[in-house]
Amino acid sequence: VTQNASILPPATIPNTGMICVLVPIHNESGNLAVLHQRLTAALQKTGRDYEILLVDDGSRDDSWSIIKRLAAADPRLRGLSFSRNFGKEIAIAAGLDMARGDAVIMIDADLQQPPELIPDMIAAWEKGAMTVYGERIDRHSDGPVRKVVTQQFYKIFGAITDTNLEPKAGDFRLLDRRVVDALRRLPEKARFNKGLYAWVGFSSVALPYDHVDRHAGHSQWGFMKLFRFALDGITAFSTTPLRLSTYAGLFISFMALVYAIYFIIRTLLVGPDIPGYPSLIVSIMFFSGIQLICLGVAGEYIGRIYNEVKNRPLYIIGDQVGGTKPDAS
Ligand code: UDP
Ligand code: MG
Secondary structure (H helix, E strand, O other): OHHHHOOOOHHHOOOOOOEEEEEEEOOOOOOHHHHHHHHHHHHHHHOOOEEEEEEEOOOOOOHHHHHHHHHHHOOOEEEEEEOOOOOHHHHHHHHHHHOOOOEEEEOOOOOOOOHHHHHHHHHHHHOOOOEEEEEEOOOOOOOHHHHHHHHHHHHHHHHHOOOOOOOOEEEEEEEEHHHHHHHHOOOOOOOOHHHHHHHHOOOEEEEEEOOOOOOOOOOOOOHHHHHHHHHHHHHHHOOHHHHHHHHHHHHHHHHHHHHHHHHHHHHHHHOOOOOOHHHHHHHHHHHHHHHHHHHHHHHHHHHHHHHHHHOOOOOOEEEEEOOOOOOOO
16 A cells, blocks of 8 residues: 555545445345355455445345344345346445445355455555456356357447446446446446446556356346347447448448349340339338347337336335435435
């Protein structure tokens, strides 16, 4: 810390601050006790004041009653329960709203990420990093299909948006209070956290870790959910798809013109061509397809505008335990 003191303004040296560990929870009853134990052990090692904030994202198992029981025994544990399942991104947004402390560390509940990395994350933060993220060393716990699709997604995302995502970074990360406050100023309803982290900027440091299999339970990200998530991410960070449809339209119109000229010349030279049926059907199908795709793309964005202008709250809190009760949600 002293080494950095000369190059950083005093406010950047957080050495007395409290840490908040934020965990989104959806049907994780089999993991909560071990998670709590390992988090506590890791946090006590740092010698800092801390709180553990568990956001129950509408679990249908007994996660919430386990959280209440753990909170009754541990004053450092706070729980927040949504009125229904709002999704992991929103659970994180709610956690960032409620988190106290000078840094917030986010980690999944399934122990695919090691809580034991937390002291190292805090050490990197003490040296001045605004963001410290865990960089997963392998993805062997994902199926081969998901692996390939994920890789392609990052490629496409990088190509059509101005925002560069770090492919090996997930939601296991430490955010300085300033980053948290910056994120809280982004009011959008369609949350794509990875893009938001990149958008707010700030310096970041990567810490590699072994990404292991879930401790208990199974991943809640089916193919469709991931696909929707990817679409949300791209449409939230780029209007290129809207422009692509314009380009496609221009290109096809041009081709149609070339084709028309060809037919006029051909008719003049060799007379009318009666068996033109296949080419007619093919072109009708092709153009209708393109039109539907363009309508769909425009619709995606209109839907997003609709969701934003409705201006509904991001989440509804149903219940809370531990800590001081904030004002009504
Ligand atoms: N999660 C959540 N809401 C959901 C789905 C998941 O809060 O609707 C939580 C889940 O409990 C876990 C984290 O998000 O703590 C990551 O979920 P998961 O392990 O299913 O994702 P994966 O590791 O497969 O990407
Ligand atoms: Mg997981």
